[in-house]
Amino acid sequence: MTSRTPSLPRAAALVGPYASGKTSLLESLLFTCGTIARKGRTRDGSTVGDSSPEARSRQMSVEPNIATAQYLDETWTFIDCPGSVEFKQDSLNALAVIDAAVVVCEPDPARAVMVAPMLKFLNENKIPHLLFINKVDTAGTRLTETLEALQAVSDRPLVLREVPIREGETVTGYIDLVSERAYRYRPGQPSDLIRIPDEIQSEESKARQELLEHLADFDDRLMEELLEDIQPPPNELYQDLSRDLADNLIVPVFFGSAENNSGIRRLLKALRHDVPGPATTASRLGIAADGPPMAQIFKSVHAQHTGKLSYGRVWRGEFADNQTVGDSRISGLYLPTATGPAKAARVGTGDVAAFGRLDSIPTGGVLCVDSSAALPWTKPLSPLFALAVAAEKKGDDVKLTGVLAKLCEEDPSLVLDHSEFGELVLRGQGEIHLLVAIDRLKSRFNMQVITRKPTVPYKETIRKATSVHGRHKKQSGGHGQFGDVYLDITPLPRGSGFQFRETVVGGVVPRHFIPAVEQGVTESLSQGALGFPVVDLSVTLTQGSYHAVDSSDMAFKTAARIGMAEGMPQCEPILLEPVLLVELSVPSDYTAKAQRIVSGRRGQILGFDAREGWPGWDTVNAYLPQAEMDDLIVELRSLTMGVGTFAWTFDHLQELTGRVADKVIEARREALAAE
Template sequence: MTGKTPSLPRCAALVGPFAAGKTSLLEALLLRAGAIARQGRIKDGNTVGDASAEARARLMSVDPTIVATDYLGEKWTLIDCPGSVEFQQDTFNALAIVDAALVVCEPDPARAVMVAPLLKFLDERRIPHMLFINKVDSAGTRLKETLEALQGVSERPLVLREVPIREGDKVTGFIDLVSERAYKYQPGQASDLIKIPDAIKDEEQLARQEMLEHLADFDDHLMEELLEDVQPPKDEVYDDLAKDLADDLIVPVFFGSAETDGGITRLWKALRHEVPAPTATAARVGFANGGPSIARVFKTVHAAHTGKLSYARILRGEFADGQQVDGSRVSGLYLPAVGGPAKAAKVALGEVAAFGRLDTVNTGDVLGGEAHGGAAWPAPLEPLAGLAVEAEKKGDDVKLSGALVKLCEEDPSYRLENNAEFSELVLWGQGEIHLLVAFERLKSRFGMAVVTHKPTVPYKETIKKATSVHGRHKKQSGGHGQFGDVHIDIRPQPRGAGFAFEDKIVGGAIPRNYIPAVEDGVVEFLKQGALGFPVVDIAVTLKDGSFHAVDSSDMAFKTAARIAMVEGMPQCEPVLLEPILQVEISVPSDCTSKAQRIISGRRGQILGYDGKEGWAGWDQVSAYLPQAEMGDLIVELRSLTMGVGTFSWRFDHLQELTGRAADKVVEDRKASLAKKG
């Protein structure tokens, strides 16, 4: 075999859509490797993966499970990644450091589109990957149709590595297309070697020829052998499979059943013989072999007893507990074992380890001095849904902020926004479940009970007509009094022009030193106008006034300016401005009309649509959408697109909102302000 050093520890990620059976496959692989004595079941809550309370409650992965094991004397780290698109950041980060990915899917052609975004990510980064079609023991499995549908969403050719043996409508075994040996599944043990059934010999030969032709596309010598009807040696075929996988030229396809142990040994053999070595992976992600030790952090966890743990893949050299790394001392080094993190004195090339208490290190960082080395790290996913959050217990605001910062360290697709304008702390994430899991973790891990509500939509207000107004503040209370007197003009400005203040005082009607206080008074009022929202696109001119030699002060003139604004603004026909976002919705082409209906049903304006660049069979719909209509957009979009639809957004402009809708917004705002006191 070429292109790998099997003795080096390797790492593979199990990825795929929600409910494809990745966690069950991890159990089956660990059982076959001898790491566990009995295969757990998700419904029984006894699997190695999905061990957190949040995962158990939902019967789904909400963070990656990282497990080290041995198979036939070789070290492996398996990373079972969440299938839900709401937790995809962890998946992308794990894929950035593995030697290969095992994409798990169901034998249902209609669900093939669910793996499209994942395959796109793998191909863009040239990450070697195999496909494992799970649950083939169920009746009515349509492998051929499934394979055709999967090829429709894969940029790389899918190379079938085995053909099914059926009894009735159930798959009970397979024929390996390289060794041309047939096996019958035996639940709980290795498959039995059997004679190739006569009924499928022709199908096997046809499939084998197709596999060889795929390989010959990248091997001139093999092409010559096929043209001359020479049967290539099996070792040559295996070498081509390993090389083409490592170069991300092909996607080998296997099938089986994780829950009944079908095809698991065959899968282990493929991983063992064909997955590239960590030296090849390091080169692929931009780190040359030789030089100082380096590791890349792909997951951060704040654990209850050990503190901050930085999970990293060793891509060169080795690391020891207690050594200095980038100015910090490693305080604890752990290997991810089945029973939990196991302390280690040293870790070497290829291994995955948790580094303790590297407080200044973040996910994506390179340990070992090459701070700017390596391939670009997966960017944090753009926020798609947000909730305002506050501590249930008064006085816990600082504690809450600290806990939220830690959650954002663990999962960079969370984003924390401190909205000073409305005094709100908003946590943004990838969807409803993603946010709920965060709030549950705040309580279970940080002891923070919280209350949440929809974020305040950042409406603004402006005016439609001009006015002139007089503001006077006079107060006498013994000794020095307070006196400020201003005459101002208020007028609207074009949309987007902002605020302007002009001083036209002549003849010393107001001393120059008091004029900034007048502007301060106006600006303070504009934070909350007549309708209860910040005021924009307005100009104020100070044109006259008077002062008292003894009683005038900055505060008196500031107060006089506020009085003038309070009196004058209602005369200017204040109007509500609604924030409008430009939204780019990405969906498979057969869902484009559904996306357009979603936009129309949310007071949106469709700007057009076109094919999504670089995505065969996908469209991108552009639209203007009121921010008030964005709350559950991602929930509806995913429900209509089998979970794969998504969008990006940015603020575009403010637009007048009138009528009953505007009245309701103003009423709600006044009620909210009254509640806050």
């Protein structure tokens, strides 16, 4: 291979399913680069990554692990992304700013489906990516079977770059299919160059021919050489591999063992020679080469004492500490290292850096002298799980809202809202996702909270009409209070909402008091006879009386509330439960299980069809009561190897009777009594 000049700093993301070994791979990459003197292990919590208390307590990545290293003469930033789908937003954000992704997976064909959503995202966004099949030292499965299963879930051709050398069932080395050189692993050291074993000569020749044919699909000259039985020189193949990877035409495949440091140097060499630089990536993203310095923020972190750190990728130009950029001033500039952020005087094109105190720039925002500058950004994931949260200490509600807002800025897939029952509701991607957020409230901001299931927004309506008289009269010296109204309460068709009318004649209720009557009626509908908001009814003010001195807006509003309180129980109130239109997306092998989940949750299956743009996947459409949605995502993921998901929208309210309704009403009465 020809020598090359050092490139600008490049960035690669390590992505893949939970437990595939990404954090171990990061450790091996840093060790091989000489960044760390000793490798840590995930099982004893000694790795560079997963250093937060939340990650250590769960022995899993719950945020990106970012570290910069030098390999030979070049600078690399590696971003180890969480494997759990509950922290997918961080992965998507990191992928928006890297030059290439390394998709880490296990050598188990049955688990190939777990990689499908990530490969789909990478292909749709034209992000160059490689596959690293990890843990080959512990698997008894043939790589060819794994490769076939992975190819079934990839839109791009998977191109094997090497074939394994085995001793029994153990992979002890590899043959590079371009240089046709064989190497034996030496854990923690460079591999030994050896002669290609005779027993795998034919396997190597077949795999190399397949590699050449894949490359020839995108290179007419190589196709002509193959047709004329001309062996192309290695340099030509390396150029094809680099170009096709940058154009997202192929997915090179490597293998090894991160735990034993096998195949790591081979992966680093491929990254060094094949991955495009930041200028090519910026062009892919539509960022002009010329212009003022620009960086894009992909991760924000708030700490109680140090303030906000904004991690970003520099696309062009340089930034210096204490520099004013547009409306922002950089107060602290850091490079991510294996031991934590290290202060830097300046950073330039290609660097991944942490900028201090950029309070006005959100995740996905742009740091540039042009404060209106914007770049495309990944849409936040829709929430799938919710918890109602409240401060454990009375008086901390305002503080809780503020710190939760900071966590939502760090992770846009966290959503904070207020329910109609006055609850503060935190929504996210799953139970673990929200529990980690709760843990961060305590560890970072010393905020203790109480959590519970959010109140389901039941409603109630009426099935019978009635007429009532509401009278409020009070005399306590001086001016008294007097209001007198007659109301007709009538049910309306489902979805009609609330209507107020008046048919008063002769001035028995003066015109200027009628709005107060309507307000009193409206306020009474916030809590009906069953304890829930009332919908789908009409209230008509028909007549009444007033006192020239004692009548007032407050008196007529109170009279209306008295009339409604007396009349609503007479109207045969009935509970209404919200029903959602849910679209479950699962691999076709799990469609029947998804349907059983719906049936087991009082749902109504509307049908299923092939998921558009997702070969081998189905979409199941169904109506599901909102009360049954609580842990739907937990069950769906557990039955689909973590890849099943759903989307939902509110559809309608339907009557609920029987034992389920009785339990809901009783629970509501107990909750109101406890307030």
